[in-house]
Amino acid sequence: MTDILNAFILLSNFVLIPAIAYGSQLALGALGITLIYGILRFSNFAHGDTMAFGTMFVILFTWWFQSMGINLGPLPTALLALPFGIACCIGFVLITDRTVYKFYRKQKAAPVIYVIASVGVMFVMNGLVRFVIGPNDQRFADGERFIIKAREFKQMTGLSEGMSIKVSQGLTLVTAVLVVIALFWFLNKTRTGKSMRAYSDNEDLALLSGIDPDKVVRVTWILAAVLATIAGTLYGLDKSFKPFTYFQLLLPMFAAAIVGGLGSPVGAIAGGFVIAFSEIMITYPYKKFIAYIGPDGWTPNGLMQLLATDYKFAVSFIILLVVLLFKPTGLFAGKSV
Amino acid sequence: MIKQNKNIRYFGIMALLLIIVGVFQSWNVSLSILNLCLISAIMALGVNMQWGYAGLFNVGIMGFAALGGLAAVLIAQPAVQPAWQAAGTGLWLGLGIFIATVIVATVLYRKLPKSLFRMALVTFVSILGYILLRIYFDPVTHAIEKVEPAKTGYLGGLGLPVLLAWPVGGALAGAVAWVIGKITLGLRSDYLAIATLGISEIIVAVLKHEDWMSRGVKNVVGLPRPVPYETNLQASEWFQTLAASLGADxxxxxxxxxxxxxxxxxxxxxxxxxxxxxxxxxxxxxxxxRAIRDNEVSANAMGKNVTARHLQVFVLGSVVIGVAGAMLTTLDGQLTPSSYQPLRFTFLIWVMVIVGGSGNNMGAVLGGFIIWFFWIEAEPMGLWLMNLITSGMDTDSDLRAHLIDSAAHMRLITMGMILLLALRFRPRGLLPER
Incomplete structure (x- = not known):
């Protein structure tokens, strides 16, 4: 019995909890992508770097607050800096919309032109981030590190496996839930949110009924920037901030948005968790787990890892291909062609 | 006629720039730039086929170029005999399992009617094949990687002339492009972009981590050359007389x-x-x-198979990129998987095509030349500019040090700006399509 409990705790500690945190971060990122896709109808390649860009401002403000001795006690100071970071990110994103995308909207350019333009924006943002904060790892988490420490958990339960929950993980889940509730309330209950959904469903009809397209587009960018900055900051608190990692997050986020169905917010959340759980479950070495649930005194020889961690991006890629092969509209029937 | 003049003018300016570098910096630098200009131009040609002819957005140029690089190693490096002995028959067994899995899965997919059962069966076969592959193949790779890891630790190649690697690199890239294209073409245009982005990251990850094949981050150095070595030239008599007659050392x-x-x-x-x-x-x-690119619906109505033509041109373009990738590795004389950065290999090539003129082959070539030239020369120029801007500041101010250190990242911003500006104000490029 204790073996089974131990096995369960082991799995919770290394798979379940990290996957929930990572899944929430991906879901927030994918929500931004899916919103942009639903309203502006292109895949925004700059989204990963928008995350990095917003997070960079959060880090700068965090450092500034820390230097002035302001902090939130057990919670990371970054939480206090978050609104300022979001504001900077919104500002920049709105400028890029004005200077870059608006022109193509007027022209009614093909989606692929937007995608190329977003690649250009990605370059510029990536360059700015590297220019200001450098290409290296930055840690900006402070306050308490753990909600439950592995050792305390062991003492408490008397099991040989410990379970730890980091503050950043708890914070991620709470923030993600609050943000998602707020977002759905906004999309379903407010006038602006409803007009956004109408615009996404049928652009011409929405325009005919007097919806202001500029406002819809503006609100979409603002929401995307808010979501990206929050997702980026949570990811940075949980792991660490490195511009290139954020660029690489683009693939799992796209995969999450497509798995759920592009343009569908519920789908983006589901997709985020599907990708996160598959990625972590497939790259986790099950050796110890099998030793617990297997016959007594027997341990497998290898690591029992389905795929090396180096290939974690392959997981989201393969899921992406499978979805495109079998159900191109995604789980929640978004827009496909 | 006017078009011809424009071509001549732009390429004339390009030649002049290279000559200026030759005279003021050195001919060695100038020729290194020229060589990479030529390779970049070929890559840009490949991308131009996909984008300019057909409007396909390939964000995985890096991956196809890396496959070309892998081909150079697999073809030209001498085989590491002890590693082959260590691998023994396990290698062939692994290959057999892999091929058998692919064949069985494909046959099942083709023959069975579309149903949930088919999906489950195909998935089961794939997973079973993968697990068998891991069980039989993992010990083999360990054995290979243990053979003198500091010097070899990989299988080596076939020891054939390196020039042969160029077409092989193209073929490898084309094969991968076919698989990707088969799945994503015919769906939304964005999907191809996302899928190519993914496959290129994975190809580079494979090169970095599959040590038995590519030595991973330990790099393969000293690839055989298609041209003579400097030391041999210096020792040979005809070369000494040639140098003497030209008055060069x-x-x-x-x-x-x-x-x-x-x-x-x-x-x-x-x-x-x-x-x-x-x-x-x-x-x-x-x-x-071009008719398909400009109006898919009407081309379809005329009885053209749009998806099949797209697949065809996507594979062709990738083949060209693969050849260029193999050439690049041949020029470097080494395969360094960590040098494959999306910025350098994917997005830079895109800037070349957009700036040069999409749809026009000469334009793509010109873009390859110009952008590569400025990519190389932008670093000294950026540093010079930063020094100029900061010259008024205190010599030991932190901001100045930071700005000068970060000058290298200016390249990214500059390239992004060039891409955006070209797309906005000169969408047809320097040499527009005729």
């Missing part, structure tokens, strides 16, 4: 001579591809491709 001239040899080889490939692309673009096939 033997050592310096030998490295210039080697670079000239490379330039000659690359130029031949470039001209060949350029000739073929021009021929193709002017043929009925090229007109059909």
């Amino acid at each position: 033997v050592v310096g001239f030998s490295s210039i001579f080697v670079k000239l040899c490379y330039a000659g080889l690359f130029a031949v490939v470039l001209i060949l591809f350029l000739y073929l692309s021009e021929k193709a673009l002017k043929s009925p096939w090229g007109r059909m491709m």
Whole structure:
């Protein structure tokens, strides 16, 4: 019995909890992508770097607050800096919309032109981030590190496996839930949110009924920037901030948005968790787990890892291909062609 | 006629720039730039086929170029006999399992009617094959990687002439492109972009981590060359007399001579591809491709199979990129998987195509030359600019040090700006499509 409990705790500690945190971060990122896709109808390649860009401002403000001795006690100071970071990110994103995308909207350019333009924006943002904060790892988490420490958990339960929950993980889940509730309330209950959904469903009809397209587009960018900055900051608190990692997050986020169905917010959340759980479950070495649930005194020889961690991006890629092969509209029937 | 003049003018300016670098910096630098310009031009040609002819957005150029690089190792490096012995029959068994899995899964997928059962069966076969592969193949890779890890630790290649790697690299890239294209073409255009982005990251990850095949981050160095080595040249009599008759010193001239040899080889490939692309673009096939690009619906109504044509041109373009990737690795003489950065290999090539003129082969070539030239020269220029801007500041101010350190990242911003500006104000490029 204790073996089974131990096995369960082991799995919770290394798979379940990290996957929930990572899944929430991906879901927030994918929500931004899916919103942009639903309203502006292109895949925004700059989204990963928008995350990095917003997070960079959060880090700068965090450092500034820390230097002035302001902090939130057990919670990371970054939480206090978050609104300022979001504001900077919104500002920049709105400028890029004005200077870059608006022109193509007027022209009614093909989606692929937007995608190329977003690649250009990605370059510029990536360059700015590297220019200001450098290409290296930055840690900006402070306050308490753990909600439950592995050792305390062991003492408490008397099991040989410990379970730890980091503050950043708890914070991620709470923030993600609050943000998602707020977002759905906004999309379903407010006038602006409803007009956004109408615009996404049928652009011409929405325009005919007097919806202001500029406002819809503006609100979409603002929401995307808010979501990206929050997702980026949570990811940075949980792991660490490195511009290139954020660029690489683009693939799992796209995969999450497509798995759920592009343009569908519920789908983006589901997709985020599907990708996160598959990625972590497939790259986790099950050796110890099998030793617990297997016959007594027997341990497998290898690591029992389905795929090396180096290939974690392959997981989201393969899921992406499978979805495109079998159900191109995604789980929640978004827009496909 | 006017078009011809424009071509001549732009390429004349380009030649002049290279000559200026040759005179003021050194001929060695100038020729290194020229060689990479030629390779970049070939890559840009490949991308231009996909984007300019057909409007396909490939964000995985890096991956296809890396496959070309892998081909150079697999073809040209001498085989590591002890590693082959260590691998034994396990290698063939692994290969057999892999091929069998692919065949069984494909046959099942083709023969069975579309149903949940088929999906489950195909998934089961794939997973079973993968697990068997891991069980039988993992010990083999360990054995291979244990053979003198500091020097070899990989299988090596076939020991064939390195020039053969160029077409093989193209074939490898084409094969991967076929799989990706088969799945994503016919769906939304964005999907191809996302899928190519993914596959290129995965290809580079494979090169970095599959040590038994590519030595991973330990790099494969000392690839055989298609041209003579400097030291051999310096020792040979005819070369010494040639250098003497030109009044150059033997050592310096030998490295210039080697670079000239490379330039000659690359130029031949470039001209060949350029000739073929021009021929193709002017043929009925090229007109059909452009018709499809400009209006897929009407082309479809005319009975053209849009998806099949897209797949065809996507594979062709990737083959060209693969060849260029193999050429690049040949020029470097080494495969360094960590050097494959999306910025350098994917997005830079895109800037070349957009700036040069999408749809026009000469434009793509010109873009390759110009952008590569400025990419290389932007670093000294950026540093110079930063020094100028910060010259008024205190010499030991932190901000100044930071700005000068970060000058390298200016390249990214500059390239992004060039891409955005070209797309906005000169969407047809320097040499527009005729």
